[in-house]
Amino acid sequence: MTRVDQVKLTKKDFKSDQDVRWCPGCGDYSILNSVQAAFADLGKKLHETVIISGIGCSSRFPYYMETYGFHTIHGRAPSVATGVKLSNPDLDVWVITGDGDAMSIGGNHFIHTMRRNVGLKVLLFNNRIYGLTKGQYSPTSPTGKVTKSTPMGSVDHPFSPIALALGAGGTFVARSVDMLASHLQSMVKRADSHAGTAVVEVYQNCNIFNDGAYKHFTDKTVRSDRMIELRHGEPLLFGKETQKGIAFDQNFQPYIVEGDGLSDAFVWDEAAESPAPAMALATMDEAIFPVPIGVFRRQEKVNYEQAVNLQVEHAKGVRQESLRDLLYAGETWRVE
Amino acid sequence: MTGTETRDGSEGAASEPAIQQLDQVVIRFAGDSGDGMQLTGDQFTRTTALMGNDIATFPDFPAEIRAPAGTIPGVSAFQLRFSSFDIHTPGDAPDVLVAMNPAALKVHLPHLKKDGVLLLNSASFRSLDLKKAKYDVDPRTDETLDGYRVIEVDLAKRTKEALANSALDNRGKDRCKNMYALGILYWLFHRDVEPTEKAIAQKFAKRPEVVEANLTAMRAGHAYAETTEIFQTAYQVAPAKLASGTYRNIMGNQALCLGLVAASKQCGVPLFLGSYPITPASDILHQLSGYKHHGVVTFQAEDEIAAVCAAIGASYAGQIGLTSTSGPGVALKTEAMGLAIMAELPLVVLNVQRAGPSTGMPTKTQQADLLQAMYGRNGESPMVVIACSTPADAFEVGYEAIRIATKYMVPVMLLSDGYIANGSEPWRLPDVERLPPIEVSYASPDESGAKYAPYKRHPETLARPWAKPGTLGLVHRIGGLEKQDVTGDISYDPANHQHMVDTRAQKVANVADDLPALQPIGERSGDVLVLGWGSPRGAITAAVTRLQSDGHKVSAAFLRHLNPLPNDLEALMRGFKQVVLPELNKGQLAMVLRAKYLIDVRSLSQVNGQPFQSQVIEDFVRSVLKEVCE
Numbered sequence: 001m002t003r004v005d006q007v008k009l010t011k012k013d014f015k016s017d018q019d020v021r022w023c024p025g026c027g028d029y030s031i032l033n034s035v036q037a038a039f040a041d042l043g044k045k046l047h048e049t050v051i052i053s054g055i056g057c058s059s060r061f062p063y064y065m066e067t068y069g070f071h072t073i074h075g076r077a078p079s080v081a082t083g084v085k086l087s088n089p090d091l092d093v094w095v096i097t098g099d100g101d102a103m104s105i106g107g108n109h110f111i112h113t114m115r116r117n118v119g120l121k122v123l124l125f126n127n128r129i130y131g132l133t134k135g136q137y138s139p140t141s142p143t144g145k146v147t148k149s150t151p152m153g154s155v156d157h158p159f160s161p162i163a164l165a166l167g168a169g170g171t172f173v174a175r176s177v178d179m180l181a182s183h184l185q186s187m188v189k190r191a192d193s194h195a196g197t198a199v200v201e202v203y204q205n206c207n208i209f210n211d212g213a214y215k216h217f218t219d220k221t222v223r224s225d226r227m228i229e230l231r232h233g234e235p236l237l238f239g240k241e242t243q244k245g246i247a248f249d250q251n252f253q254p255y256i257v258e259g260d261g262l263s264d265a266f267v268w269d270e271a272a273e274s275p276a277p278a279m280a281l282a283t284m285d286e287a288i289f290p291v292p293i294g295v296f297r298r299q300e301k302v303n304y305e306q307a308v309n310l311q312v313e314h315a316k317g318v319r320q321e322s323l324r325d326l327l328y329a330g331e332t333w334r335v336e
Numbered sequence: 337m338t339g340t341e342t343r344d345g346s347e348g349a350a351s352e353p354a355i356q357q358l359d360q361v362v363i364r365f366a367g368d369s370g371d372g373m374q375l376t377g378d379q380f381t382r383t384t385a386l387m388g389n390d391i392a393t394f395p396d397f398p399a400e401i402r403a404p405a406g407t408i409p410g411v412s413a414f415q416l417r418f419s420s421f422d423i424h425t426p427g428d429a430p431d432v433l434v435a436m437n438p439a440a441l442k443v444h445l446p447h448l449k450k451d452g453v454l455l456l457n458s459a460s461f462r463s464l465d466l467k468k469a470k471y472d473v474d475p476r477t478d479e480t481l482d483g484y485r486v487i488e489v490d491l492a493k494r495t496k497e498a499l500a501n502s503a504l505d506n507r508g509k510d511r512c513k514n515m516y517a518l519g520i521l522y523w524l525f526h527r528d529v530e531p532t533e534k535a536i537a538q539k540f541a542k543r544p545e546v547v548e549a550n551l552t553a554m555r556a557g558h559a560y561a562e563t564t565e566i567f568q569t570a571y572q573v574a575p576a577k578l579a580s581g582t583y584r585n586i587m588g589n590q591a592l593c594l595g596l597v598a599a600s601k602q603c604g605v606p607l608f609l610g611s612y613p614i615t616p617a618s619d620i621l622h623q624l625s626g627y628k629h630h631g632v633v634t635f636q637a638e639d640e641i642a643a644v645c646a647a648i649g650a651s652y653a654g655q656i657g658l659t660s661t662s663g664p665g666v667a668l669k670t671e672a673m674g675l676a677i678m679a680e681l682p683l684v685v686l687n688v689q690r691a692g693p694s695t696g697m698p699t700k701t702q703q704a705d706l707l708q709a710m711y712g713r714n715g716e717s718p719m720v721v722i723a724c725s726t727p728a729d730a731f732e733v734g735y736e737a738i739r740i741a742t743k744y745m746v747p748v749m750l751l752s753d754g755y756i757a758n759g760s761e762p763w764r765l766p767d768v769e770r771l772p773p774i775e776v777s778y779a780s781p782d783e784s785g786a787k788y789a790p791y792k793r794h795p796e797t798l799a800r801p802w803a804k805p806g807t808l809g810l811v812h813r814i815g816g817l818e819k820q821d822v823t824g825d826i827s828y829d830p831a832n833h834q835h836m837v838d839t840r841a842q843k844v845a846n847v848a849d850d851l852p853a854l855q856p857i858g859e860r861s862g863d864v865l866v867l868g869w870g871s872p873r874g875a876i877t878a879a880v881t882r883l884q885s886d887g888h889k890v891s892a893a894f895l896r897h898l899n900p901l902p903n904d905l906e907a908l909m910r911g912f913k914q915v916v917l918p919e920l921n922k923g924q925l926a927m928v929l930r931a932k933y934l935i936d937v938r939s940l941s942q943v944n945g946q947p948f949q950s951q952v953i954e955d956f957v958r959s960v961l962k963e964v965c966e
Contacts, residue, residue, distance in 0.1 A: 068805040071815025079642035083649020112638040315628035
């Protein structure tokens with residue numbers, strides 16, 4: 001149906017006519033809902049939006065959005081999306097991926113997309129498990145995790161997608177949680193406003209194979225003590241009455257402060273030149289420290305697709321060559 | 337070398353060499369990887385092309401950038417053949433061998449014709465050099481060189497003397513010795529020095545002392561050959577009588593790039609190349625990255641998979657997505673090609689084949705990726721496969737790949753090989769006005785307001801529409817999951833899957849309805865048809881032409897389209913008592929033809945990393961003729 005371009009769309013307009021087929025109770029539903037709401041708020045146009053995914057539960061996402069969508073192959077969504085964005089920088093291109101898709105099989109494309117700073121928005125659904133293949137451990141599963149493929153517990157060390165994105169030179173790196181709708185929507189909007197690659201890790205509950213993976217810090221009863229929201233320009237405080245904070249010692253080791261020490265709490269600067277504070281927060285031990293959500297890092301850097309197309313436009317400007325001149329270039333000779 | 341000797345009767349004839357007219361010469365330059373043999377061969381080729389000879393070249397170099405100096409693995413060679421008539425191959429055996437060191441002599445002497453000219457750099461026959469080349473005895477002192485016309489020149493010493501006043505250091509001076517050797521050959525074969533003077537001045541424009549030293553060395557070599565009496569004879573090869581037109585010397589990878597750009601211009605759709613460097617395909621990435629002024633975007637990806645996926649993304653966005661690679665890279669791209677087949681997007685995969693399996697011999701040629709191209713994907717995933725057969729032919733085949741990909745909305749695999757990619761020949765330039773049209777149209781919204789149907793097909797070609805994201809009213813989803821025809825919705829319906837598998841196959845098959853008739857060399861019936869695809873074309877043509885002139889009922893035909901095969905192929909094959917198929921693999925196309933047509937195709941297989949020699953094909957066909965004519 002051709003829509004009148006000027007009308008501001010509602011959340012409902014972003015829903016496709018396809019039945020959503022995630023397991024009932026899956027965290028993906030709330031993410032879909034938040035994205036649709038955020039897109040409507042942002043005044044996005046259906047035909048200018050392209051959603052590209054890889055393989056996994058999360059990667060079914062494009063089918064449920066009434067935008068352009070391409071459900072590609074395992075781990076390769078950032079590469080396909082890079083081709084789309086380079087070919088048409090005016091398109092609003094979103095990548096939907098998961099911890100298996102982006103951190104395991106597609107790890108290489110993930111880091112190189114960060115490094116290039118392609119103007120893509122990446123939503124990484126991290127449920128710390130392989131859902132679509134029915135319950136094997138993932139690169140973000142904690143050591144000791146008992147799954148179908150690790151009956152005696154995983155001996156792998158997990159890594160943090162945030163730390164990986166920071167290490168790869170990511171220019172916008174953030175985290176949210178599936179059930180925190182308003183925070184998630186604000187992160188989607190912040191990502192949208194960033195020109196370069198924006199990655200938002202979304203902690204997502206898989207209620208079938210890894211139910212409650214985040215419960216120990218997302219549950220309402222413990223949330224205020226176990227999570228910390230990063231707010232640009234504000235000290236790192238948490239607790240029901242914001243009575244606790246995080247400070248760094250001279251070796252950049254974080255420690256928790258309370259009472260008189262509260263004034264030592266580190267003032268968060270998401271735009272800091274050094275990635276060190278963000279990296280320190282991304283790698284804090286979850287058992288000891290609160291889990292940070294919000295924007296870890298934001299940097300302005302030239303967009304890859306702009307730099308590429310600038311060279312093309314420049315070359316076109318300084319050198320016009322007909323096809324005939326191209327073919328007949330170099331040393332030619334006549335035979336009569 | 338074949339020709340007649342004429343002695344010039346003018347005054348002072350005693351010191352003047354005889355001028356011998358030849359109709360063709362094969363020269364092979366061989367030396368260490370660092371000796372500049374490729375540059376030397378390239379210069380001789382350019383000069384000779386400009387002098388109007390027909391020419392064919394065969395660079396043969398190691399994969400190592402600099403293997404240990406003076407060793408056998410480090411030997412790099414460049415063979416070229418030039419003539420006063422139309423030729424098809426760089427020749428089987430050289431008439432002249434330039435050997436810069438004992439290792440080059442060891443590797444290439446067995447190929448030199450008896451009585452051939454052997455130019456040796458005597459400076460590099462010290463005992464250590466001999467040891468590196470695994471010579472127990474100096475080959476100049478025993479019977480090894482008997483039967484050749486040996487000319488020894490101390491190139492190192494003479495070059496150094498010639499460059500006494502040069503600003504270069506000793507190492508820099510020594511590196512000019514290839515130019516000294518080139519100067520000698522320019523005199524010997526009556527070549528103009530001017531094109532090389534120009535080319536070297538251009539190549540090293542920022543380093544005038546290098547230009548000066550190289551040209552001084554070349555002129556000194558030329559003067560040395562002229563004034564000393566080491567040669568009793570100099571040779572001339574008259575220009576060839578080629579078809580009228582404007583010519584340019586071209587390498588296969590170059591011509592391929594030009595064909596792609598020409599097709600892109602013709603249909604008005606920009607090219608997007610996603611690529612990862614790999615021998616022998618990297619030059620395609622290099623060359624296309626220089627065509628930004630023609631709107632070409634090149635993306636050097638982090639790996640082969642990202643390269644093809646970005647190309648698929650570009651095609652999805654409405655550009656012509658290309659990816660260039662060689663066999664190992666194709667293996668990595670396999671899953672993504674399946675996606676392009678499923679999503680029914682145009683895509684051109686350029687496979688410049690090399691000797692496999694695995695890493696194999698990266699700089700050596702082979703045609704062993706045909707079955708990989710045709711069948712190397714999971715599921716029923718047919719793909720159009722076409723192949724170029726000569727450096728100049730690569731232009732037309734590049735053009736054809738884009739015509740098919742955009743007309744049928746299919747991925748196309750284009751097979752070239754190392755021999756075509758790096759070989760060169762004179763190319764009669766096409767009339768730009770007469771290039772066949774390529775029309776591309778994108779989907780637009782249905783005026784009735786009906787929902788866009790991404791898999792609603794063209795009634796004849798079965799191509800689905802190409803909808804550019806960004807177009808109002810066409811939002812839709814595609815992907816690797818099976819689709820309901822017309823609507824594009826995900827479908828697990830058995831009847832639909834059967835229909836879609838059949839449809840994807842039919843779409844590829846339909847390409848055959850669109851092909852020109854096969855044009856055999858010779859009659860359409862007879863005793864033996866020599867069928868070829870890809871780079872053996874030259875050797876087959878040479879062999880078949882000789883057999884025909886001996887009165888044999890032998891014809892040759894060449895396949896540009898390998899999947900689907902041309903509709904008239906079967907009838908042509910059935911017109912002969914026997915079909916012979918020389919391939920640089922273990923008989924892959926022969927297997928396909930036997931399976932498809934139940935015709936007893938005789939395979940002539942060669943997998944040694946080298947191109948066919950025409951003599952090998954001729955001998956094989958003669959033996960087959962003996963059988964069928966008994």
